[in-house]
Amino acid sequence: MMRPLTDMQTEVLDRMRLLDEIEVDFAxxxxxxxxxxxxxxxxxxxxxxxxxxxxxxxxxxxxNPPMDLTVVDDVAAGAVPSVALTKGTVARIMTGAPIPEGxxxxxxxxxxxxxxxNSVRIMEGASVGDHIRPAGGNVRAxxxxxxxxxxxxxxxxxxxxxxxxxxxxxxxxxxxMMSTGDELVAPSTPTLVRGAIRDSNRTLMRGLLTDLGAxxxxxxxISDDERAFEAVLEDAVNGxxxxxTSGGVSMGAxxxxxxxxxxxxxxxxxxxxxxxxxxxxxxxxxxxxxxxxPGNPVSVFVSFEQFMRPALLAMMGxxxxxxxxxxxxxxxxxDTNPDKTVFLRVATERDGDGRWxxxxxxxxxxxxxSALAFADxxxxxxxGTGRVEPGGTVELEMIHWPEARSRxxxxxxx
Ligand code: AMP
Ligand code: MG
Numbered sequence: 001m002m003r004p005l006t007d008m009q010t011e012v013l014d015r016m017r018l019l020d021e022i023e024v025d026f027a028x029x030x031x032x033x034x035x036x037x038x039x040x041x042x043x044x045x046x047x048x049x050x051x052x053x054x055x056x057x058x059x060x061x062x063x064n065p066p067m068d069l070t071v072v073d074d075v076a077a078g079a080v081p082s083v084a085l086t087k088g089t090v091a092r093i094m095t096g097a098p099i100p101e102g103x104x105x106x107x108x109x110x111x112x113x114x115x116x117x118n119s120v121r122i123m124e125g126a127s128v129g130d131h132i133r134p135a136g137g138n139v140r141a142x143x144x145x146x147x148x149x150x151x152x153x154x155x156x157x158x159x160x161x162x163x164x165x166x167x168x169x170x171x172x173x174x175x176x177m178m179s180t181g182d183e184l185v186a187p188s189t190p191t192l193v194r195g196a197i198r199d200s201n202r203t204l205m206r207g208l209l210t211d212l213g214a215x216x217x218x219x220x221x222i223s224d225d226e227r228a229f230e231a232v233l234e235d236a237v238n239g240x241x242x243x244x245t246s247g248g249v250s251m252g253a254x255x256x257x258x259x260x261x262x263x264x265x266x267x268x269x270x271x272x273x274x275x276x277x278x279x280x281x282x283x284x285x286x287x288x289x290x291x292x293x294p295g296n297p298v299s300v301f302v303s304f305e306q307f308m309r310p311a312l313l314a315m316m317g318x319x320x321x322x323x324x325x326x327x328x329x330x331x332x333x334x335d336t337n338p339d340k341t342v343f344l345r346v347a348t349e350r351d352g353d354g355r356w357x358x359x360x361x362x363x364x365x366x367x368x369x370s371a372l373a374f375a376d377x378x379x380x381x382x383x384g385t386g387r388v389e390p391g392g393t394v395e396l397e398m399i400h401w402p403e404a405r406s407r408x409x410x411x412x413x414x
Contacts (some may be wrong), residue, residue, distance in 0.1 A: 002273035004383070005306065005341050012282055013308050013321070015289060016314040019090070019170040019241060029157045030215035033316040037170045038146040042135035044162060044186035048099045051131040055090040055112060056081075056103035056122055062125040071118050071119035073100060082223040091121060099132055106131035142350035149319030151249040170317040175209050176236035177202060177287075178219035180229060180247040180257055181295060186221070189323030200369060201246040201300050206294075208304050209244075212312050224254040233260070237286040239314060250279040257281060258294045260396040267292070273383060276366035296366035302343050302378065307400070330379060330388050338386030341387060348396060358396060376400055 010087075021035040048262045050056065061069060062258055073083040073091035074351050075098065078296075081091060085102035092115075093106065094097070104127035113121040133237040139145055144155060145163070150168065160167050171290040185192065186200040186395050192198070199221050207217050229248075248257035249269055258281060262268040267283030267290055276299040281292025289311065310321035328348065346358035359377050362371025381388060388394060 001101060001271075001372050002278070003270045004027065005140075005272055005274045008270065008272050008280065009283070009307060010312075012311050015123055015282075015284070016311050018171060018317055021168055022089050022171050023166050023168050026157050026161040026167065027154075029152045029160065029169050031152050032152055032167070032169035032172060032249050032355075033313070034150045034156075034167060035153060035170050035317055036310050037148050038160065038163075038165060039142060040139040040141055040145050040163055041165070042163070044138040045133060045135055049107050049133050049273045050075075050093045050095055050099065051133045052106050052108040053094050054092075054106050054108040054110075054131065055115075055122070056085065056093045057090045057105050057122070057126055058085055058087065059105040059126045059128045059130070059158050060121050060196075061088060061090075062105070062107065065122050065125050066113070068119050068121050071116070071120055075100060092120075095301065098118070098397050102344045104128045116327065119401065136384055147319070149317060151313070151316070151318050151320070153383045170315070173212075173214045173241040173312050173315055174239060175214045175312070176217045176219060177205050177209065177329070178222050178232060178236070178241040179205075180222045180245055182225060182254070184221045191389050200297055201293075201295070202229060203306065204297060204300055205244060205246065208301070208309070209312075212309065213272040213316075214312060224248065224256050226260045229256050229260050233285060237288045240288050242289045242291065242308075242312065244291045244293060244304075245281075245287060246293045246300050247359040249281040249292040249294055261285070261290070261292070267371050273340045274302070274306065275305065275337060275342045277343075278340075280323045283306050284305070292357065294366075295375045298345065298366040298372050299367040323397045323399070325380070325397055326356055328358045328377075328394055328396045330392055330394045331359050331390065332401075333390035333392055334360070334379075334388045335383065336381045336386055336388070338384055341383050343380040343397075344394075345371045346377050346396065347374055348398075349378050352356050356396060358394065376402065 034182045069090045071091045075081045075091055075093045077094050077096035083101035085100055091100045107122055107126050111124035179199050179201045183197050185196050186197045211280045219232050222232055245257050248313050260271050269281045271278050272280050278296045283290050291308050313321045345361045347361040348358050361374035377398045379394040379396055
């Protein structure tokens with residue numbers, strides 16, 4: 001019996017515990033998840049200020065231009081106005097500088113002529129409020145700005161910086177990682193003896209983990225020897241928030257991850273109703289969540305996507321755990337196993353009407369790593385579907401959203 005995908009995902013998420021809360025520097029919060037709601041302590045900006053370089057005026061003085069008005073002050077950004085405006089007077093002002101008392105509009109430099117130290121000619125009339133940024137126009141004092149659970153981008157961290165609130169976030173997970181298999185050799189191995197393959201899974205897993213902001217402890221390649229694996233595991237549980245292995249979780253005689261842990265009582269091994277990624281081991285080793293991913297590289301990726309990525313985000317306290325989906329047309333259709341949720345590796349394109357189209361990016365066997373590299377989405381064919389007709393509809397999980405327009409496309413031949 002195969003276990004439904006969503007059933008396994010539920011168990012994985014139910015077993016995750018939140019990582020500790022820490023206070024970090026603004027820039028270090030990028031990629032981490034806020035652990036508290038953030039309310040604005042003050043108005044931002046804290047004072048009314050000029051949106052343009054020009055002259056602070058009393059709008060009523062500028063009807064029927066041109067007219068010459070008297071310059072009584074010069075307010076640079078960071079300065080404080082020293083004079084209140086009275087009828088017929090203006091203050092030279094720079095972008096970001098506080099508005100002098102009495103002024104109710106800014107006339108931009110471009111709308112003036114023959115400006116001297118004590119006089120300026122106004123060429124265009126102003127209305128009350130023109131080019132003035134109100135206090136609190138960015139954020140209002142007391143307003144909820146961000147909710148706990150937000151994974152911070154640089155834009156969020158910069159808003160925290162503007163408010164002067166040091167971010168409280170959850171610690172980044174430390175993940176112990178290893179690949180298993182007697183056939184594996186280091187990627188730098190120049191020529192392979194027959195039967196050997198280069199270990200590509202650790203490169204893949206490292207990238208996926210670091211994209212999430214995890215700190216990786218790399219245990220390298222472990223041979224298909226139960227004792228060797230147990231020894232490494234014993235070390236790996238110390239200080240790790242999660243352990244991830246590749247290979248050795250299937251039905252083979254040398255599937256040592258399964259052999260070593262299946263009687264532990266704390267790690268289960270399943271056949272998940274998904275393709276790729278059917279074999280999967282999950283549980284805890286000495287309290288540390290353990291993810292036994294399959295060995296086939298594409299299975300590693302899909303299992304990571306469906307189980308481990310949401311799990312790590314949950315540990316980090318994220319509110320949103322799963323990738324966005326978009327609807328697309330599967331141009332060539334597909335014939336898949338109706339008993340499984342099938343994740344096709346597809347390359348995507350948008351047509352002139354803005355509709356997404358997807359085509360298989362290469363062979364769909366779980367060892368065809370190149371097709372994964374050529375893909376920018378997984379097309380999801382749910383259990384019970386089986387066949388998708390050419391031109392039929394599928395949902396895409398966008399696995400990356402890359403730059404897609406060349407210099408020539410955007411700028412032409414310049
Ligand atoms: P296993 O589940 O250990 O039988 O592995 C399944 C398939 O994945 C085998 O063909 C392995 O050679 C391959 N494989 C396992 N580990 C890796 C790895 N680290 N890098 C590339 N391929 C791997
Ligand atoms: Mg193996």
